[in-house]
Amino acid sequence: MVSRKDFSDWCAETLQTALFKDYAPNGLQVEGKAYIGKIATSVTASKAAIDFAVEQKADLLLVHHGMFWKNEPPTVTGWKKERIAALLRHDINMAAYHLPLDAHPELGNNAQLAEKLGFTVERRFGEQNLLNSGSLKQVRTLGALAAHIEAVLQRKPAVVGDLNREIRKVAWCSGGAQGFFQTVIDEGVDLYLTGEISEAQYHLANETGTAFISAGHHATERYGVRALGEAAAAAFGLEVCHFDENNPA
Numbered sequence: 001m002v003s004r005k006d007f008s009d010w011c012a013e014t015l016q017t018a019l020f021k022d023y024a025p026n027g028l029q030v031e032g033k034a035y036i037g038k039i040a041t042s043v044t045a046s047k048a049a050i051d052f053a054v055e056q057k058a059d060l061l062l063v064h065h066g067m068f069w070k071n072e073p074p075t076v077t078g079w080k081k082e083r084i085a086a087l088l089r090h091d092i093n094m095a096a097y098h099l100p101l102d103a104h105p106e107l108g109n110n111a112q113l114a115e116k117l118g119f120t121v122e123r124r125f126g127e128q129n130l131l132n133s134g135s136l137k138q139v140r141t142l143g144a145l146a147a148h149i150e151a152v153l154q155r156k157p158a159v160v161g162d163l164n165r166e167i168r169k170v171a172w173c174s175g176g177a178q179g180f181f182q183t184v185i186d187e188g189v190d191l192y193l194t195g196e197i198s199e200a201q202y203h204l205a206n207e208t209g210t211a212f213i214s215a216g217h218h219a220t221e222r223y224g225v226r227a228l229g230e231a232a233a234a235a236f237g238l239e240v241c242h243f244d245e246n247n248p249a
């Protein structure tokens with residue numbers, strides 16, 4: 001067992017949350033019981049994830065996407081009321097770590113994704129150092145790399161570029177980071193991998209020759225929160241369980 005406060009302090013210290021400017025509060029978002037013996041992890045604090053935490057008798061739901069985003073209405077109505085009511089009814093804490101969890105050099109989404117996909121991290125750059133660049137441990141064509149990503153992440157990526165082209169240098173950022181594509185083009189890599197694509201990136205990829213892979217927002221952010229949950233469980237001797245949804249986005 002660990003107190004809610006010690007758990008939150010450990011997360012803040014481990015993830016260096018104070019160093020980030022974010023769009024939602026990092027840390028405890030909904031307060032539950034004072035002591036935690038079991039954690040459930042999920043990418044998002046969805047109703048399905050909360051129901052899983054209830055079923056598992058978890059004392060804390062640890063997520064990457066919490067609630068209370070910057071441009072969201074501040075009212076507690078509709079789906080938000082249902083989520084919060086379920087947490088409060090069962091006295092379950094909900095803690096969320098967003099950008100600090102993308103960026104952490106070992107537990108973060110970007111670091112975990114690199115490990116899963118066989119990328120070596122050479123440099124962190126761009127806004128709040130959220131972008132990573134490095135090399136493929138094994139040089140592959142764009143087509144072969146896309147097939148490898150599909151096999152690892154269990155989801156078919158959207159690919160823009162010449163499938164026969166050899167990929168050596170790659171930049172990546174988990175989640176909805178397609179807006180960083182120009183910064184990546186300026187970095188001079190062969191490929192940018194992120195979780196989402198918008199209309200403009202198709203043209204930029206074709207016109208600049210920097211290949212683009214959109215591998216799924218959820219699929220690229222599955223691993224950080226699990227790693228954080230495992231690390232916290234090891235640090236405090238807690239039980240941990242993981243929830244995954246078949247989210248195609």
Ligand SMILES: [Zn+2]
Binds near residue numbers: 065174175176
């Ligand atoms: Zn995200």
